[in-house]
Amino acid sequence: MAEAIKDWVVEHNLRKGDRLPNEADLMARFGMAKGTIREAMRILEAQGLIESRTGPGGGCFVGEVTADRAKALLANYFYFNEISISDIYQLRRLLEPEIAATLAGRLSGEQLGQLEAIVATYPEPARDAEEERDQHVASLLFHRRLANFSSNALLAFVVSFMARILTDLTVYRQLYDPPNRELFTRGLAYQTDLIAALREGRAADARAIMAAHMDTAERLMQAQEARVARRFMAE
Amino acid sequence: MAEAIKDWVVEHNLRKGDRLPNEADLMARFGMAKGTIREAMRILEAQGLIESRTGPGGGCFVGEVTADRAKALLANYFYFNEISISDIYQLRRLLEPEIAATLAGRLSGEQLGQLEAIVATYPEPARDAEEERDQHVASLLFHRRLANFSSNALLAFVVSFMARILTDLTVYRQLYDPPNRELFTRGLAYQTDLIAALREGRAADARAIMAAHMDTAERLMQAQEARVARRFMAE
């Protein structure tokens, strides 16, 4: 039913933004009642394949699956297959240095500026636990942004997905207290050094810096005895 | 609407196999009509969060998101964000050697037997293109199986997902012709050597063998000028 409509869309080679027939048309075309059509549409909508609007000129449209939706759907899988902090870091240690190395010397001034802007949001050590949490979330944003600069969509997705899980984690749990001045200065140094290496095209350095950064980050998380919270993701 | 039901499930701490109220109950509980409830159920079903059965004792049940479904949903994302063979291999070169290394010395005799059984399905070089394709699919199954032995669910998922994409690729395109005797013998040697290293707990060797294997596999794929086919994934 939903598969039939999906096949129809592929068959007719519809692309993003193209409009599907309206409900009445679909009812006639597939010989099904309105409710059945609507249920099928909801399935496709849940997968992010279509969007619907009311009103004249409205209807159902082929919509691209956003990265956010794909991450939310994937997160549901890991609701049932719990992953630990060390699981995530086993991948981060492999993938993030690779991203840093491949992007060295390939970022525009504007992109480097975006990274610097994120780092600039935390020039001083946090004064309390809440501020430190905000800093850590911003730091994860740094990694997400960097990942999304990669031309490898698969690599970007996986790294960005992990950063999202870690971000949700920090929002849900009271991590990162008490503030640790030494860790702050070290983390800040890593990121500024990394930006310099990226700008100057020193791929090997960028890789090494990121690897060391991952090392300390994992130790920090492990020390906090953080565990991935079991929960469904919205939307 | 669907989110409300999802929240209700989490709220009541329902686990896999637990039963949701029947449609009439849900209508009363949420003050919505049958059609609306059903559409919401379809959304949850599409995400793999519930399953429904007809008949007495039937109804909707909390169902775990299977790896296959999660992969299908994720594949839809990459319908819109195309990935290349080299994108996939950039990750495989990093992740598969890591899996081999961490599993060395940790597999049961039964698990090693499963791997050997897969290798045993192609003792001889393929005689035609079709047979070679079957061999390559079986070889990818080897990597999937190995990945799923990992205790790191995230790592297992990503590697298994890539193997699935490559498998679909070989089914859809006419790759791997003409048969190449040299590549066959080399590939076979890699996998038998790898099993030996895994059995004897030689982690460094396992890592190196897998890295070399990835190297040649990528060259093979690139030589075939394979590109990832754009298509939606069923179910």
Added chain:
DNA sequence: TAAGATTTGTTCGTATGTATC
């Protein structure tokens, strides 16, 4: 501002299929 057209969204009532007892 207001009225009308278009299309999805929601509801109700009823009928059908299916699996268990």
Added chain:
DNA sequence: GGATACATACGAACAAATCTT
């Protein structure tokens, strides 16, 4: 085989949203 309990499907009406005139 018949009764029961449930999901599934259908059809007709009404509501809400949004664009045009």
